Amino acid sequence: MKKNILLSCFLLFTSCFLFFSCGSSTSNKLTGPDLDVGKLTSIKIDQIKLTGGLEDDNDTALEAAVYLRCKESSKYLACAGQRHGLDLMKMSGVAYGKLDISLVPVDGADGSCLDVEVVFVEKDSNDCPNTVTGDDDILGTSSAVSIDETGKGDLLGSKITTADGTNWVRFFGGDTEEATDMEPSGAITDAILTLNQIYFTKPDVFGKPTDYKLVVKDETGSNGFRCEASFDETFGVTKENIIYGGLGIQLLDESKAPCAVTTENRTTIVTVTLTILTDDGKTVENLVTDPKDESTLGDLVDNDGMREKFTDDAGFVRFSHIDGF
Incomplete structure (x- = not known):
């Protein structure tokens, strides 16, 4: 009698398990044609x-x-x-x-x-x-x-x-997942260092991000190359955890002239730093690419779709491909 009760319980448990794991499962597939x-x-x-x-x-x-x-x-x-x-x-x-x-x-x-x-x-x-x-x-x-x-x-x-x-x-939706990347814009013809895409995770700071400064500089200090761009939501960048593309923001040198990438400076090893300021007027977060990557200016503009990644998986930048590089 006791064995029969145990057997019945086992069969009931097995049936319930199969029902909930198999029979009652539903697909999240979105189908048509209607x-x-x-x-x-x-x-x-x-x-x-x-x-x-x-x-x-x-x-x-x-x-x-x-x-x-x-x-x-x-x-x-x-x-x-x-x-x-x-x-x-x-x-x-x-x-x-x-x-x-x-x-x-x-x-x-x-x-x-x-x-x-x-x-x-x-x-x-x-x-x-x-x-x-x-x-x-x-x-x-x-x-x-x-x-x-x-x-x-x-x-x-x-x-x-x-x-x-x-x-x-x-x-x-359905079986289709969110994309982790965005197709870059087409090549530009003038040889100006231009920010095309940017993505950054939630800054480890208080306050809401309001202003941004992107700096590309010579990592070795051999030729003093330094260019930057400052921007805010009027350029389309409003918050963290969003991929922004097609920005077309040109970087400027210290004389405020557009930064040109040339055959002479294209081999310069550079790092990219994104400085994020928040609405409290004083909080700053700096995101930087890894100097060990030894990316050159030429790499930034002849990227074949590659992204320059900030350390600690904090985001990335992608510069416009310059035609001819």
């Missing part, structure tokens, strides 16, 4: 760039929003705007990554569709979740994107652009 509001609001913005829309505005503040519009019905179904996290986009033409911003249903949205278009908007009317109106500036619209019944498609994990490439977004 895309309704529920599915569309389960995806998130990973990276985004908006260009333009400020020509007719009295201020220079970018009020970015992104909408998903049904290709078949032209109904707006999902969106994200200022109140959802896009308020950190301060500059037209700057790309932002590692955002993790969820979409929400557009007011009154219903139904589903097979294909959606991404509509890039500079809002002049009420923000998302309100729909797009004639007062808003539509900066561009992507071609139709979708997901099939297996979860594959160009809506997730790919760079969705307008026809001219000046506005783009990358979504993730």
